[in-house]
């Protein structure tokens with residue numbers, strides 16, 4: 001159960017066609033059917049068909065930016081979790097990004113790093129009210145610094161994880177939430 005209070009969104013890319021299938025705004029993500037997805041052309045970022053009662057997710061710009069950054073991925077999952085909101089990084093409009101140290105826990109092997117002390121960092125971005133600003137800050141940061149983990153954080157908002165397919169992305173999301181829960185527990189000490 002990831003999609004608390006219907007929030008969050010997920011997308012799958014049909015790479016050969018360059019078509020993104022993304023959950024429409026306001027749908028209950030715990031009961032998804034094919035009718036809850038909207039199709040978007042990745043190159044133009046425009047919806048393919050104008051289904052009158054379906055609106056693309058407000059966070060579509062984050063999904064399209066990630067597919068452009070990482071051509072080999074085909075699934076992006078964006079969720080709101082308590083632990084991603086419990087952690088504070090002190091970001092603001094003036095200081096909108098930061099690379100955060102992840103604790104060297106065993107779960108990091110889920111990201112393919114089997115070194116004893118991987119010392120991985122994750123990107124955290126300020127929760128701009130205008131979502132495309134989050135997408136552009138994220139793109140700029142990930143272009144300038146290669147992320148070794150397949151997820152990033154929006155402060156006081158949530159986790160966005162990606163993968164080669166839906167199973168890979170879900171594994172990455174579970175591992176991300178796990179490591180964030182470890183960070184929250186350590187902060188409480």
Ligand SMILES: [Zn+2]
Pocket residue numbers: 007008059078079080157158
């Ligand atoms: Zn969100």
